[in-house]
Amino acid sequence: MSDILVVDDDPDICALVSFKLEQAGHNVTVAHDGEAGLEAVRAQDWDLILLDWMMPRKTGPEVSREIRTIEGRENVPVIMLTAKAQESDIEIGFAAGADDYVVKPFSPRELSTRVTAALARRVG
Amino acid sequence: MTIADGFGIALVVVIVAVVVAVLVSVGGKVVRARTSRRRESAIESGRRAVLLAFDDPRALDGLDPEIVEAIAVRMLSQLRGSDRDELASRLVDAGVVAAARARLRDRRPGRRIQAADLLGLCADDELADDLIDELSERLDDRDLDVRQSAARALGRIGDGRAVPALVQALTTRQISVNTAGVALLRLGAEDPGPLPAHLRAPHARVRATVAEVLGELGEVHVRHEIADLLHDDPVVWRSAVRALGQLQVNDVVPRLVLELEILLGVDEEEGRSSAGRSRVELDSDTILVIEALRSIGDPSAIPTLESCRDRSSRVAAAADRAIRVLDRRGPDRPFTGDPQETATVERAAGADVVPIGAAKGAA
């Protein structure tokens, strides 16, 4: 049972991802824009964060970079889930502190596997 | 009738018109407030039902099929893999797809659009046989948005039999270039076979679009056909150069180097008269070839690239970048993860600026 934060402005994606991750036995909380996501990160420790790129108020990389400066959150696994698919975007995503990068349209099953792997690394 | 009467009548007419206009906008607002609230809550509850349908297709019973369709379209377009297929087949089981097929000929264009979108996302091989004809027919719809949706749907279904209809619609400008390009790209990812034949299509836009699509798809075996388009008109030429850059095969490098030499041979002053290009076009075309050579990454292009250095600074900068890549780094230098490094690499690749350190190092 892990606490996962999903930050995405698309209600369909939020619903889908929470549904699938909840099925896999996780606790999912949703934030609908970058700023709300950061607030949630400051308020609570998460086992993993799923982050969209193009969101209102703050972009994924901005959020990710800020997460890394919050005390106690430096090592939270962050997975980017975004439609930005260019090589250079992926570079920027990782440079901003993401641990993994999943491109939309995405496979929930693959995402689930990556989430499990990231969580396992964290525990280990 | 006096002039005053005329004014009087005009006054009454205008006043009535103002009142009618006010009433129309007030009425419009009332209607919208009602319908949008209803639709929003229907979507909210429908979303949950569509997700539950993953496990149980009966979850969709009793829901407004139009709402289910709308949610399904949005969700399916974000998904791939087994979950996508699973959701699609649940929708087929629930009869949503059959309903959408019937609606392809609905009187209201909005419904035709949504039906086409859904069919594109849900079709499996079995359905495809019938759908290709039904959707191709919609490429002649009166409504542009319906035609665009039909093209998108054909692209997603990914069956090569739809290529002639799409190409035809592109030729007659029934659908937009981007929609056609993306549709052919999606389709080609599944079934590229029928595409290369259209590199010789009579319409230049078709040749250009197909060339770029094949480049993106990495269909290396057609590189020579694409290289032959370098004799074509400027629009096709540009697409061909980009496509060759994408394909990254060394044996077309001599062809590109030749193009570069032709461009360099053009006297800058008389650029327009000798090659039909203005100075700006000459520069941007030269840069296009340089970028393609950089992407292919074959060092044999270096001598010609070096002779680009006495051109305008944009061209020279592009050539420098390319030479650096071909010379030292190779095309597939892995990302090191150092942000400072990203900055310089990115900037060097993205803008016409050279990091000061790198410039000094090179000099």
Added chain:
Amino acid sequence: MRDVVAFILNAFNGFVLVYFIVLNTSYLVLIWLAATMTKHRVQRDDTAALEDILTSPLTPSISVIIPAWNEEAFIVDSAQAALRLRYPDHEVVIVDDGSTDSTFERLRTAFDLVEVAPIDDSDVPLRGPIQSVHVPASGERLTVVRKQNAGTRADAVNAGVNAASKDLVCFVDADSLLEADALLRTVQPFVDDPDRIVATGGVIRALNGCEVIDGEVVDARQPTTWVARIQVIEYLRSFLLGRTGWSRLGALMIISGAFGLYRRDIVVELGGLDDESLGEDFDLLMGVHRHLMDRGVDYRVAYVPDPVCWTEVPNSVKVLRTQRKRWSHGLAQVLWKYRGMMFRPKYRRVGSVGMPYYVAFELLGPVIELVGLVVVIAGLSFGLINVPLALLFFSVAILYSILVSVASLVVEEINFHRYERWRDLGTGFVVAFIENLGFRQFHAFWRLEGLWAAVRRSDAGWGEMTRTGFQGVGDRGADEENDAVAKRVEVAT
């Protein structure tokens, strides 16, 4: 004798009446064209089309160019907002046009800028040389160009064009807010018809009164001042509907400097923006038209009716007056500069319909309106005009204009529907009356002032007119919160 004068007066009034009717009818026609073209905007979801643009490798890349002069208050936010725009491949180029405040320092801190080698040659000639070029250490696609101030916005934009490395250039004001999908929407004509489209413009709306959170308009509302409310309607009528209508007629002549997208190579071919023009945005598009039609190129210019750019409009009469004088002045300048295009078949509808219309109704509009007003007053005071008849005449003319404003509101409400509240709609109706009964006359006077300035200085040559530029300190009185707006040189349609 008295009869003769009375006859002439009445004949003139008849002329003014006809003029008014033609003017307002032409507006109704434009509004109708725009309404029928945009009737599906609200019902039909364009997500799929935008998604195609977002994921397509064939989408052209864009450089967003933001000229900035003493914009310390806005600059970091607008840079971040521009980087945050939804688009597959765009870069942001900020031109610090010799700011004397901390514009650059704020950027440097916010983005951890590092200096790179300056661009040494220019595709577009500049007056104020480039001093240095900076990029963020994070690798984000931002370029900050510092240059010497040459007194014109055009020169700063030109520096941005030089630094731009993408296919298209998008001109944006530092204090404007773009919607997240602004680039995707305005690029759509380019990807739909890549062989012909050379420029597109997006709709500008008034930001005043709207609720903004972190650079995003989350709730569109009417402004709190009447001056700004009037402009909301004006912008709806002229920018949203008027320009959409013109675009449909194939004679779009202005793309606002606050948000326009051009093919970079065409801007370079034209030598960049004219830094001697007070209406450099109008001038640029006219230059594009002349350049391409001279060469017989098959091209198109399109206007995207979706609301894409929100901008702060003047809240005070004083600033509004300055702005409108300048618009009118710029309009006169540009029409004079391109006068050779009038009525020449080579210039198609721009020459045969667009330009004559602008001269007759935009340029000379204030002259005819004000002279008409003076004549009526004079006629009444000397008892030369039949009072009830004059009143009827006046009411018909004014009510017709009101009808045009109300019609714009109807189209906004039905096709676009950006304002949620009933209050905002009510305010709109009230404004439709006020605008035509009072504001209109003042506005005509300001436009006349601008026209006069243009006529007076045209002998002195074009160069001198713009030395004061929009960036002149005098225009930006420190305590006027909205003075920044006065710098936007733009011509109202």
